[in-house]
Amino acid sequence: MSPFKAAQLSPKTRDALTAAQLYYLQDLTMDAIAHELHTSRSSVSRLLGHARETGLVEIQVRSPLDMPRQLEGDIRATFGVTAHVVPVPDQTSDVERLDRVALSAARILGGFVDSNMSLGVAWGSTMSALSRHLLAKPTHNATIVQLNGAANPRTTGILYASEILQRFGSAYGANVQQFPVPAVFDDPATKAALWRERSISRVVEMQKTLDAIVFGLGSPFAGVPSHVYIGGYLDDNDFAQLRATGVVGDIATVFYREDGSSDGIPLNDRSSGPSLDVLRGIARRVCVVSGESKLQTLRGALAAGLVTDLIVDSGTARQILAG
């Protein structure tokens, strides 16, 4: 209307806000809201969807404080990590399990992200699913940093990895730092050379001072092999080597054993991911896992002290405690 009263926020957001207020705080029906806002009920439905997507509405489920959830307490006691157990019925398929955990993880992650922070992000099927469920949370001056390269002999991987990164960036209104290198180098010397390039070393340096990281776990020999292992990133030789050295998993293409050790794994010298020591130097390390096929893998990551916050499905949570 009047151009004098600057509309600080878009009319859409304004409406979404009122709608949310009326719907969630006053329990009006969408019909009633539509009437008040002079629009159609379906628009209100969409408006509310928008409000949820963009984080205008925040829904929390909080167990009574005096009774933290059983499994989560047990996990903290046993492994010293903060756990978020996502309830999933036992007979759920692995894909649905993954998706449900990723969905919850996306919501939880919103609570960790804040202005002026830098967040390291891995890639893989878990991260991909997670990125698709992110809720918007506008921040200032935050940075998203890719943890490891995604190129392989067949593709540059840029499309795949950057899709994930971009979703993080736009959800949080953050800068995105890509890392356009192969996931695993053929020749360690090439890696060393590239690491001396300023455009690359800049990112490598950023990785060392991250405030938080999010990652899934890769499991090379599990029933459902992870993205890394079927994407042509590794050849038969590499696989044999991994098996020979007792590897049970990886974080950002850096490999470790079930006891948490990672010394003497040659592949790590050729990997583009940050060394486990670098990872351990980061304050908050959020690990998202689902499915029993990752049990061993998860055990290793916990043993290696790579995790500070664990988001996991209830079945796997129970098993890791039982084991």
Next chain:
Amino acid sequence: MSPFKAAQLSPKTRDALTAAQLYYLQDLTMDAIAHELHTSRSSVSRLLGHARETGLVEIQVRSPLDMPRQLEGDIRATFGVTAHVVPVPDQTSDVERLDRVALSAARILGGFVDSNMSLGVAWGSTMSALSRHLLAKPTHNATIVQLNGAANPRTTGILYASEILQRFGSAYGANVQQFPVPAVFDDPATKAALWRERSISRVVEMQKTLDAIVFGLGSPFAGVPSHVYIGGYLDDNDFAQLRATGVVGDIATVFYREDGSSDGIPLNDRSSGPSLDVLRGIARRVCVVSGESKLQTLRGALAAGLVTDLIVDSGTARQILAG
């Protein structure tokens, strides 16, 4: 099942918690949840209702931080109080307006209440509506204190006032301190005598050290007279006196003028409510108002510095700024 694993929370609460998690955090349909919980869909619907009622689920609507809502900002700038403006369309009836404001107020109040605190509560139609919408929030060692008596020549008023108090008590799991005295004494000497009784003075003393209070505003001469003014608490003489001394409203049967002054109002000496000076000594003073008939009344309360947090409908908010 096993008696060894102590069930810390009732199975109902446990189910409600999982259901809430699945519904609000994983966006499952109630049907799907019913299946997972081995019960009927309708039970899940009820379970979720229970979860909301009891505060297991918390829903917040948060305007983007960089743009606090217009009216609320204006009110803070003009009157120096934190405002919560409840959107209500202009042509809404007064009763519905009251109810919607009370509903929102009940939710907001939950954010102010905490363990170990004492909360003073008034009575009246606003407080009655508010009490009916309270959301449960379990706390330890909190106390609810009645601010002013409710007895009048016709009834003891205990039923009416205690109903309100009880709802507060059970919502927050708090002790309730009743105040079984007349709202307004016929003879000031009786009040003085009663105030020397230890059972009464105990409550009077508590009133002086409250952490917070909630109250509506009474408006003696407005189009819709408040509960106090039609309950037989005052006689014609009293009314005449109020009008003569320029009273525009009351908080817990203590009266004030539009400019905020309250000296030379004889009725106040006979009132059971805490003096305005006592009120002003309380850190958080939450005022719930709705409807333009309370405009003058609200103006007086603001002028008197009796309010720190204001919960008000949008129409009245606009008018108080316009005035």
Next chain:
DNA sequence: AAACCCGATGCACAAACGTGCAAGGAGACC
């Protein structure tokens, strides 16, 4: 043992809701 009360359950129906679709509008580009 009968009678009673109370909370929990599922059914069935109406109300409320999400979403694919086609229509309308506002730029951007030719």
Next chain:
DNA sequence: GGTCTCCTTGCACGTTTGTGCATCGGGTTT
């Protein structure tokens, strides 16, 4: 001016959800 694209809107439909009602089981009173 045309037309192409992209976003928004309301409708219509199928799905999802709230709730009155009848039922049932367990505990208490008579």
